[in-house]
């Protein structure tokens with residue numbers, strides 16, 4: 001099984017020294033890469049800027065990128081040959097319309113930035129997904145969590161969507177633990193208890209493997 005996995009944040013440059021980013025650490029994505037490697041999968045890990053040590057498993061090939069556009073280009077190269085796509089990256093939805101060549105100097109009391117939409121990696125690749133391929137997305141919602149997650153699953157052509165809970169202490173960005181629910185296309189919900197991201201990754205890989213196998217039966 002060949003797995004394409006996006007992980008970490010993206011950084012969208014403003015000038016040579018500044019960027020727009022987010023608080024994703026990449027821990028969940030890297031744990032998933034290791035867990036897929038443990039069960040014998042070949043993994044292409046497309047990683048935004050993270051502070052984590054690169055995975056050492058020979059089954060994991062890591063491609064480092066910075067921006068959403070670079071992440072898309074790297075993912076698009078691998079996607080056609082991958083059996084399973086997992087979109088764990090926290091991709092910036094927008095980037096500065098202009099990247100200044102020189103450092104932006106301080107001037108007025110306010111500064112307005114114009115942002116333009118980035119490519120939606122999961123949705124764009126989702127349109128090219130073949131019936132034998134399997135896609136898993138992540139969603140982070142603060143209201144109407146299940147409805148929004150199901151909407152994302154349909155819009156982005158996911159087979160499963162992993163819903164992160166921000167309401168639970170110890171879950172989400174920066175923590176070593178996480179608590180998620182997984183939704184499938186039938187709207188069925190599977191709850192995973194709060195646990196170490198490494199353990200959760202193993203549970204998610206088991207679920208993805210079995211659903212992938214069923215879809216090929």
Ligand code: CTP
Nearest residue numbers: 087088089091093119120121122137138139140
């Ligand atoms: N995603 C992606 N490319 C983007 C944005 C999101 O591949 N430009 C993927 C994420 O990796 C994740 C899923 O899409 O698997 C959902 O991301 P999320 O940010 O929750 O979705 P958005 O479509 O950006 O919706 P929202 O309006 O809630 O930000």
